[in-house]
Amino acid sequence: MPLHIDLLTDPTGAQLHDWYQVLAAALGHDLPGDPVPSPEDVYAQLATPSAYSRKLLWLARNTAGAPVGTAALRLFDEPGRTHLASLELYSHPAHRRLGAGSRLLGTAVGAARDDGRRSLITRTTVGTPGDRFLATRAFTPVLKLTWRRLRFDSMDAAAIGAAAAEPHPGYRLESWEGVAPDALVDAFALARQSMDDMPTGGMDLGHVPWTAERVRSVAEVFAKRGEQLITVAAISEADGSVAGYTELVVPADSGGRALQHDTAVVPRHRGHGLGRWMKASMIQRVAAGQPAVTEIETDNADDNRHMVAINAGLGFVPVRQTVEYQLSLTE
Known part of the structure; x- marks a missing residue:
């Protein structure tokens, strides 16, 4: 043509x-x-x-x-x-x-x-024409993700409220919209490094250190697009560090759907149920404070069993799968 x-x-x-x-x-x-x-x-x-x-x-x-x-x-x-x-x-x-x-x-x-x-990555939904298109090219499938959705009209609000109210001695929750508060931005940047061990399927993503400047710059991009970036973080009472965080984005015109972004817990603070606590608190916050939002969607690598279990326990249900494809540009 x-x-x-x-x-x-x-x-x-x-x-x-x-x-x-x-x-x-x-x-x-x-x-x-x-x-x-x-x-x-x-x-x-x-x-x-x-x-x-x-x-x-x-x-x-x-x-x-x-x-x-x-x-x-x-x-x-x-x-x-x-x-x-x-x-x-x-x-x-x-x-x-x-x-x-x-x-x-x-x-x-x-x-x-x-x-x-040297590397090109792209994503497509399993079973769509895009998936079949990439499968016949030189791209390699490297990571499968399952997308899950939580609808507010069918969620178990009592169970989520109980998860958000569970005591976690030695920790407290802080939340904010947009850029992290000045008092927490350096600690938050350190906590962002905790995503370095998330499953990537061998994608050639490189490594970028998080700094306070990078945290602010990324948050400002969301604001310029008219999107709301909401963060809930677990703070260690012992030293004031950010022990973990979860982020969610409400698009400028959400169509009722908010998108769950990263959730991570710093390695030395794992095993205390902080991930479930933060996510339940985020759900409560959005359901109560964002009347235009009717559902949250998130994705997990299939081998990220811990986060898959947390999401399933909070009522997220699978809706589709996507595949990350990678193309080597040096061959």
Whole structure:
């Protein structure tokens, strides 16, 4: 199929509209029943610079001028990740199997190689056309994730309240929105390193040390996109350190769904039930303080048995699986 592929260096309103048409059609087709992000959310994601990375955007059209595919390549620029790129690629379901996906993939892979990257990662939902598309290329599946959902109208509020109220001698909970308080930001940055031992399936993600500056920069990106970043942290009474934390993001136009991000406990504080305590407290906080939110969605690596058990115990139910794929750019 003859195509015209544009690199969107400064997307116009019309180009953003066409981008959204492809994305909404692809998500509506591949994930029926799931809320599609609003145009405003998508535009904010595309237009807001990310901390420590930059994006290249391509929009593909057919000869009639109809938008048929999009590709967003993220190039990580901070030390420890300059080898890495990630890709989001969507094809309009009415124009699939005509070469648009392959052309966009080739364009993005070539740009990543030209920028000196050695690894490209991407994600797709199991059983969708995207999964079958990547399985026939040189990508390697490296990590399977199960997505789970907790609906507030069917959750066991009494059980979650009991979990949030359980005593944890030697610890207290603190919570905040946006950037961590100045008094905790350094300790929070140290605790963020606890995610270093999460299952990654051998993905070539590199290593980036967390600092107070990085904590603030990442939080500010969420704010610029109009999203609410909420954190609940367990604080050690013994020394005031952050023993663990859980984060959740409410999109600017959530469609009723909040997204659970990282949950981690510092190794020397594990075994005290802090993960379950923090997550139960987060659920209570969001259910009571975010009337537009009706459900929380999260994902776990299938071999992260401890967090899988916590989520199952709090009432999260599996809804789909995704696979992280990796492509070596040095071969």
